[in-house]
Amino acid sequence: MQHQFPDTTLLITHYNRSGSLERLLSTFESLGCQFADIVVSDDGSKAEHLSKVKALADRFHFRLVTTPTNRGLGNNINKGQDAVQTEYTLYVQEDFQPSDVFPKHFADALTFMREDFKWDIIRFYAYFAYPTLRPFKKGYSEMVYRFWDLNHLKFYYYSDHPHLRRSTFLQKFGRYPEGIKGDLTEYRMAVSFLQKKGKGLFFDDFTKLFYQKNSSNEPSTMQRADWKQSPNPLVKLARLAYLRYRWLKNTIDLVILK
Template sequence: MNSFPTVSILVTHYNRSRSLEALLKSFEEIECNFAQIVVSDDGSQYEHLNYLKTLQSRYSFHLVTTPSNKGLGNNINKGQDVIDTPYTLYVQEDFVPTSFFPKKLHTAISFMDEDPELDIVRFYSYLEYPYMTPFKKGFSYMNFNVYGIKYSKLFYYSDHPHLRRTSFFDKFGRYQEGLKVEQTEYKMCVSFIQNNGKGLFYNDYQRLFIQKNSTEEPSTVRRNAWRRGNNYFVSKVRNVYRQIKYNYDISVSPIIGKRQLK
């Protein structure tokens, strides 16, 4: 049994109850035992909400609901509010952990226990973080390089599976609500950098979790096609625009989060 008494898992959910079941079943199969499981639902349709209650009787999770869809920011905020363990493992419902994950989670907890300035440990990504310094045991420090030409430097923080301190809001502020998914994540990325966040990145970044989008329960996120198209000219213009915007938002725009209160 892999016991994590100082960690609660926070799962955000919206209309993908079978995917949530696969996630919870996978944690059970690799014998991960957390202090608390919190499922935060964003106003799912009746059939999914009803199935969540069936799953709740099996997996004994704390279900936090809302009468209507209020977006990712609200969904994370209300779920995080009920957690009282030192650490939160944040995972969206369309991921499943692999058998390699428990050992690396133990390692990540030990790193955060040893270094109180460490805010986050990232376990999954689509791409490698562009600026890093090797640390140990398969992890590297992420370094935000203000002069770096790779715009993906912004994603020092990411909504993909990660371990963070439950006091995360005290330093970086709450997730901004009433925005689209991409803007919600973007605002937290900016806050993380502005407030001098410190994080580790697992080098083999697609080994510990697998993202699964089935035809029965596809992704509920609709992303802007201009931001992801592969046209050469569009991609060049987009990259220049991102460099200017990201550096402006980080360096010039009002501080988001804790430093805003000073």
């Protein structure tokens, strides 16, 4: 069965994981997903990966946007989004893989965006559910930011995980900051998104539309501290104190960051 999305570009960011990129593109192909365009934005991959990516471009007919040296996540998303020419963008990093039920729920998300201009982003994957969700329809809920909520996860209304967005995203929320670490790049965009009153939906069963796939040959380029999951009581107490500090800091950032 073919699923055609004539007003949507698939934007994929890539860095040194050509095998993962091939798996992602092959899965979309096997699901019958046909986009108006596919843009792969490469962040200065090694020669052996870039050579394979160029070969994949011939096979999957995507436009490749490159840079001679690694310039970080912010630059990679910015230059990729600049190349998009359609109304909507499906943004996916190369280490994800869509599930069999993705096309149906993605079609619903597109319908929501077409019907109501207030939606800026529709998220399909997360490690944890957004703290406050208001049921919407067809398995989606509206994300609700509440100032008084002490849950630090509320600040991550925006996420770099797979999502649908309007291709005017950079015009409304600003360009991604460049020259800083990837997790800080994501955080700064999340702050900008809240400052500019962005609105979005979240797929309730958030582990069912995409799977994050990493192998020993092509591990994730984002490393997170193991202490965050430690069962040690002292570590848990320290983490609670840290999260309260982060809540205060993030709240201040919403006021002063530009």
